[in-house]
Amino acid sequence: MAIKEGFFIADCVEFMNGMDAGIVDLTVTSPPYDNLRHYEGYSFDFENIAKQLYRVTKQGGIVVWVVGDKINGGRTLTSFRQGLFFQEIGFQMHDVMIYQKKNTPFMRSNAYTNCYEFMFVLSKGKPNIFNPLKTRTARHGPEMLVHNKGPDGINKKVLKELKKEKTRTNIWQYAVGLGGTTKDRIAFQHPAVFPEKLAEDHILSWTNSGDLVFDPMCGSGTTGKMALKNNRKFIGVDISKEYITIAKKRIEGITTTLL
Numbered sequence: 262m263a264i265k266e267g268f269f270i271a272d273c274v275e276f277m278n279g280m281d282a283g284i285v286d287l288t289v290t291s292p293p294y295d296n297l298r299h300y301e302g303y304s305f306d307f308e309n310i311a312k313q314l315y316r317v318t319k320q321g322g323i324v325v326w327v328v329g330d331k332i333n334g335g336r337t338l339t340s341f342r343q344g345l346f347f348q349e350i351g352f353q354m355h356d357v358m359i360y361q362k363k364n365t366p367f368m369r370s371n372a373y374t375n376c377y378e379f380m381f382v383l384s385k386g387k388p389n390i391f392n393p394l395k396t397r398t399a400r401h402g403p404e405m406l407v408h409n410k411g412p413d414g415i416n417k418k419v420l421k422e423l424k425k426e427k428t429r430t431n432i433w434q435y436a437v438g439l440g441g442t443t444k445d446r447i448a449f450q451h452p453a454v455f456p457e458k459l460a461e462d463h464i465l466s467w468t469n470s471g472d473l474v475f476d477p478m479c480g481s482g483t484t485g486k487m488a489l490k491n492n493r494k495f496i497g498v499d500i501s502k503e504y505i506t507i508a509k510k511r512i513e514g515i516t517t518t519l520l
């Protein structure tokens with residue numbers, strides 16, 4: 262059964278069960294971390310979510326799983342267990358990326374302040390698309406650079422052009438809070454919004470215009486908003502009616518050539 266695009270109130274396992282297999286190009290999602298936040302008592306069935314995500318993902322499609330651990334004495338490492346489970350059911354751990362928060366709200370008295378979460382980039386086989394995002398290089402222009410040693414074993418220098426930009430590293434930094442995460446005040450009625458730019462950067466990296474982007478636990482609708490803004494199709498699901506109301510408000514007024 263094909264499913265319409267937009268935001269839906271549902272348990273995501275039940276919802277995915279009703280989706281056709283192999284239709285999603287990219288999922289960008291973030292689960293409740295170890296019940297770190299209170300989501301009105303909703304249950305979270307990780308293993309079935311992972312299996313359904315594998316089923317609905319297109320061959321060569323990507324799932325970006327943004328996750329942190331509860332600190333309960335020490336770190337729970339639930340994120341690692343989830344990563345290993347994803348591998349067991351067939352995903353490749355294409356990359357383990359870091360989402361670094363420029364401003365860090367949490368402090369620990371006996372450890373350094375945590376400033377990051379993982380972004381597991383899971384692929385179903387070899388990724389279909391990679392549009393690498395670029396960053397400016399500190400120096401560019403012609404420069405004498407060391408050339409590989411020849412048979413005489415002596416390093417030689419040659420004049421080479423240093424490029425103006427290079428592919429970014431896999432640590433992505435974002436400011437968090439109002440103005441950083443988003444300018445939409447209403448989004449902060451949700452307790453755990455991830456930055457719009459984070460969602461957008463993954464959408465641009467792993468999909469092309471017209472592709473289908475999915476978020477099975479969409480909360481305030483960040484992934485959906487950025488998918489729409491970038492002319493991608495999207496499906497967003499959350500078990501909370503309240504959060505879906507927020508998500509729908511956040512996309513009011515966004516124009517796309519797809520709808």
Ligand SMILES: C[S@@+](CC[C@H](N)C(=O)[O-])C[C@H]1O[C@@H](n2cnc3c(N)ncnc32)[C@H](O)[C@@H]1O
Binds near residue numbers: 271303304305455
């Ligand atoms: C970390 S939040 C996602 C926040 C989102 N990335 C954003 O930017 O607003 C996790 C979401 O999972 C939802 N959730 C928990 N269990 C769920 C389930 N079984 N099905 C669908 N959504 C669920 C919660 O209501 C919560 O909004």
